[in-house]
Amino acid sequence: MMNTMPPLGLGTFRLQGQAVTDSVRHGLQLGYRLIDTAQIYGNEAEIGAAIAASGVPRRELFLTTKIWTEHLAGDRLIASLKDSLARLRSEAVELTLIHWPSPNGAVPLAESLQALAEAQAQGLTARIGVSNFPVALLREAVALLGPDRVFTNQVELHPYLQNRAVVAAARELGVGIGSYMTLAYGEALQDPVVRAIAAARTATPAQVLLAWALQQGYAVIPSSTRRENLQSNLRAAELRLSTEEMARIAALDRGRRLVNPEGLAPAWD
Template sequence: MSVPNFGVGTFRLQGETVINSVKNALELGYRAVDTAQIYDNEAEVGQAVLESGVDRKALFITTKIWVDKLSKEKLIPSLKESLEKLKTEYVDLTLIHWPGEGHDVREYMQELLKAKQLGLTKEIGVSNFNIALLKEAGEVVGMDNIATNQIELSPYLQNRELVDFMQQQNIKVTSYMTLAYGKVLQDEVIKNIALQRNSTAAQVALAWAMQKGFAVIPSSTKRANLASNLEAKMLRLTDDEMAKIDGLECNGREIDPKGLAPIWD
């Protein structure tokens, strides 16, 4: 199963808020849900999925292994804990959340591949990896086993060198922070395109990313915004509109945690 182009994110959503968000998303037709161990909401996501009544086989659930579990002793046990919280026998995709410092890429990628072989996860991948780390990971598990690299990517941070490498290797680009904490929603270029297309700025930004072949995982606590975001799948931008958004690149990185992030390309 390939990584879906559109899903709902759950970063920073907790308790009843994340339950309601995921249930609303599933009711609206979303079928991919993204969570992580460090989000501390896997149990609530699992509850929402269970209560939604949607057939598990129709869903694509992603979680991510936190940096304190990147060892032979801890990775698989931590994933099993995640499965218990998510109330599922497997996830569709498991990612290494951040490379961090001082971790053995060979060790944790071998364990991640083992998790796939054990049936705990259908696919494996990484998040926040640069080109050098992707090459290291690929040497361990094979590039064909890396389903995606989930990276911060928006009109303001287009990561072109990394994206080009990933596409050459047939690794799916998953964009998080596609709206740059909402900053792109105030951008005049994007707002003008949205006005001309009778769309929202969020729909334009999400459509731009998907039209480039990227997967997106926007989150929202509001049902109306979840519904509106989903309509981005139906929007097709012109070459001129795409070029205008391409021109917004300004290395506008929002997330760069010391001790977790690699040296970016």
């Protein structure tokens, strides 16, 4: 098992079939070692096959998957994770997240976390965490599991939605932050502020946005089907923005949420 989580990884949301196979194959060839998937993405089997065909030793990889809401009950979670592992052709993953809080609290958080902790005890996952958790639920999760047990909270986070209350609570609680939708569905790539910084740095807008997130200590998982974009995104780790540049991007926050599924989203902060 890989001991540390790479800060920059390969996201696979909305990628299926040959598209996800090619993305993972190219990503592994280019040096990506963190791959983020989820049960609901419907691509775990393709990812498992691409990893098996890559020749990259499994111990060099950090795999994350997420438990879907239908499997959060105590008598379903571990079986669903084992199904995910079979699709991923792996005996265990490095990180398993609760993808969304149980809608309307149908399954008590304590029940899901207890099952997730049992999965960890059984060696099915090295770490456990949450995704899309607002402050109150994150505090509850940490209170239920104890300190240093909740590895991360993966949330929508980009210049237009900087989720500062969640970030502050996570830091206070010792929970890492994973940023998804870091490029705001590509919208932030067109932002005049981002483009000006990119031009001044001879960088791409995507590199600027990823560097902005990385410099704040967030893990990022951009996805792409194009090898040249995958390669370019990796170079974001080499870019250091100035305090002034970071402040200019910070000023873009407008509380604009892009992921807010009806019937699934919790009470946001």
